[in-house]
């Protein structure tokens with residue numbers, strides 16, 4: 407990654423190529439946001455997907471954007487134009503969606519957010535490609551066919567790069583990362599709920615560091 411200024415924008419491909427894993431983060435307490443982000447950055451992971459699944463998510467993004475300049479905060483679980491607008495206002499610089507609609511894509515473009523649209527079928531890939539997306543999240547990856555599905559897609563969708571997410575773990579990440587059409591994986595294992603609850607930031611540093619060592 408060559409860009410490091412806080413104001414920089416990142417393409418979806420840059421977001422995917424920064425590290426082997428994008429952490430999928432669920433935060434219930436704003437007080438956890440900054441130390442957690444610092445721990446991930448200390449372990450070598452700076453593209454952080456904070457999911458819009460809790461009432462605290464937007465405030466957490468804001469805190470990270472303001473106080474952890476080496477992190478690049480993104481919004482996960484973006485399901486509507488309103489989600490995209492709120493995420494951009496909170497300081498998110500990229501978005502990840504569990505599925506894809508053209509209106510969500512347009513809202514992300516309007517707000518300057520690069521988007522990793524979620525797909526689970528050939529038709530969904532084609533819809534996202536029609537709107538110009540070539541970097542896609544495969545979700546839910548394990549449940550929807552795992553590495554075998556990505557191998558099958560590599561024929562007709564030879565020009566698409568994927569970030570499989572959903573059921574990916576430290577143990578099976580390599581099965582995905584070794585595929586030529588996989589740029590990175592997403593997963594929640596880097597930020598375990600019990601580590602957050604206990605304030606065990608050292609564990610999150612260690613999990614991040616291990617993730618950066620995954621070959622791809």
Ligand code: 3PG
Pocket residue numbers: 430545546571572573574592593594595
């Ligand atoms: C999600 O959106 O919940 C992600 O896919 C994370 O899934 P995981 O908890 O299986 O990593």
